[in-house]
Every structure is written in structure tokens, then in C-alpha cells.
Amino acid sequence: MADQASKDAAAQQRIVSHMQKDHHDSIVRYLEHYSKVSAWTAQSGVLTAVDLNGMTLTASGKTHRIPFDPPLKSYSEARERVVSIDQDCLRGLGRSDITINEFIWPTGRYGVEFAVILGIFAAYSQRWWFAPGSIVERSLGVGLAKFSYRIQPWLFGGLLVVHAAELAYFVPARLRKHSVNPRTGLFWLWCAAQAIMGIGCSKRFDALVEKKRVAKGKQQH
Structure with missing residues (x-):
């Protein structure tokens, strides 16, 4: 039991670290779409925790909870679920699946x-x-x-x-x-x-x- 809890904790940390490092644009969209916060506020969003029932995020000092519906059966399902949630956000916000994160200088x-x-x-x-x-x-x-x-x-x-x-x-x-x-x-x-x-x-x-x-x-x- 303790060994499983340790594995779950490690999986949770991997998910949080990965989302923060490589998918902050998704975190921003989660807050904009599900929590209805402004784009300006959502940019400060941080994924602080994830469990089988959902994600906990903070933005400008406020905590937001985004549930998984249905809950995950295991953390191996997390990647597919967060991608699915982001797709819902893209549709709901009228956004493209292409995120621009760089500037091209005129040459x-x-x-x-x-x-x-x-x-x-x-x-x-x-x-x-x-x-x-x-x-x-x-x-x-x-x-x-x-x-x-x-x-x-x-x-x-x-x-x-x-x-x-x-x-x-x-x-x-x-x-x-x-x-x-x-x-x-x-x-x-x-x-x-x-x-x-x-x-x-x-x-x-x-x-x-x-x-x-x-x-x-x-x-x-």
C-alpha cells in the first residue's frame, strides 16, 4: 500500500512538472474556459496538484478546481484526459490548436x-x-x-x-x-x-x- 502511494505521488509530481514546463498555455486555457477568469489573470496560473478526481490550479492568489468527469482510474489516463480537456477549451474559447509562442523579426x-x-x-x-x-x-x-x-x-x-x-x-x-x-x-x-x-x-x-x-x-x- 505504501509502495503504491509512493508511485502515485511520483506520478502526480511528474504530471504537474510536465504541465508547468511544457503546457502552460493549456493551463491558461483551463482557467479561462472552466473558471471564467480573464486572459490576463489566467496567465499567472499554476497547476499545484492533480489527483484522480481533478486538478487544482491557482491564479492571482485564488484557487480553482477542475474536476475529471469521470474520475481517472489510474494516473496512466492523465495524459489523454488533460489533452481532451484542452480540446474542449479550444472549442469553447474559439481557439486554434496551434499556439504561437515566438516572435519572428522582419528580415x-x-x-x-x-x-x-x-x-x-x-x-x-x-x-x-x-x-x-x-x-x-x-x-x-x-x-x-x-x-x-x-x-x-x-x-x-x-x-x-x-x-x-x-x-x-x-x-x-x-x-x-x-x-x-x-x-x-x-x-x-x-x-x-x-x-x-x-x-x-x-x-x-x-x-x-x-x-x-x-x-x-x-x-x-
């Missing part, structure tokens, strides 16, 4: 595009730079300065509106869908890239999702 063509758009934002952020007698007029000529002075409010304002709209769509359609939590630096890196690049960032994100989907498919075969 090559995307790097050039990033630099150009950032340059336009910077260059046209101040209208007075193009006013009569300004450094732009003295350096690049009256024609360019007059033209830039005239279009600056429309160009800069238009870029802000378009990129803000794209960002508003990007957050739920891509970041939230692929379990990128707003409490992480990763979330804000993608937001910053999207705010600057717009659709170019969305294409990079989609390419990363597809790469992970292909890799996951190979692992399953």
Missing part, C-alpha cells in the same frame, strides 16, 4: 518594408518639418516641401487610421486565436510590429502558423 523583403513604413511614419509625424524655411525645404527643395506640407495630415492620419483598424482585427483574429496572452511581452511585440507594418505583419504571422501546423502534422504521422 529580407519584410525587413525593407518595415524600414520604409517606419521611415514614412517618422518623416511625416511633424508637419512643421515641411513648412516654408524648414530644413526639408532648404535641403530637398521647395517643391517636395510644399507637396509634403499639403499631404502630411492626410498621409499620417490615414496611416494611423488604417493601421489601427488592422491592429484591432489582428488581436482577436490572430493573437487571441493562437493563445498569445496580453500579459506577455510576445503579445506586445506582435502588436508593435502590426501597428507599423500592417498587412505585412499579418502575412508573417500566418506563415509562422502554417509552419507550425506542418510541423505538428509531421509529428502525428
